[in-house]
Amino acid sequence: MIEYIELQDEALTALLANNDNKAFEALYQRYAHDLYQHAYTRFPVPHLLEDMIQDIFIHLYKKRHTLGEVKNVKAYLYAAMRNRIFNEIRNSLLHEKHHQQIPATGVTETEINYDVKLLEKRLSQALDKLTERSREIFLLSRRDQLSNKEIAQRLGISVKAVEKHMGKSLQVMRDEFKDYGLILALTIVLYH
Secondary structure, eight states: OOOGGGSOHHHHHHHHHTTOHHHHHHHHHHHHHHHHHHHHTTOOOHHHHHHHHHHHHHHHHHTGGGGGGOSOHHHHHHHHHHHHHHHHHHHHHHHHHHHHHSOGGGSOHHHHHHHHHHHHHHHHHHHHTSOHHHHHHHHHHHTSOOOHHHHHHHHTOOHHHHHHHHHHHHHHHHHHTTTTOHHHHHHHHHHO
């Protein structure tokens, strides 16, 4: 029986390239927490960091068949996180700059309410695309601000199951809100 925790990164990536999910779990267990802690010192926004880490590992899993090109998985994961943080900051700055250029008097309360209604309708449509369990987990995470561990405890499921549902949910949300910016849209709708 393979002791995955004892394997070097190169061995784990080779196993992962052959669709060994336990190798993926070992890499996740090895790096996710430290990656989060490292990133938090530069970008202390917990819910965004959790999403970024899930996205990075989802991308790693999707790219598993070409991981032979990656010589240092740790460096690859940290570089991916750095790039995600830079992109998030850049997008936030661009968004802020855009809003500063819009005259405050040019937008009425009615227009804002109309936009929020449209976003709420889009959110409702996106939530309808999710399974009942994924919808429940997504709302507990984003609306109620529960951590993955808290959700797992509340629903009596594993943290891995919560992460799996959140990954699927976030992909649906990204697709639905690609024209708006996922973070902005969900923030407006869930906290309006």
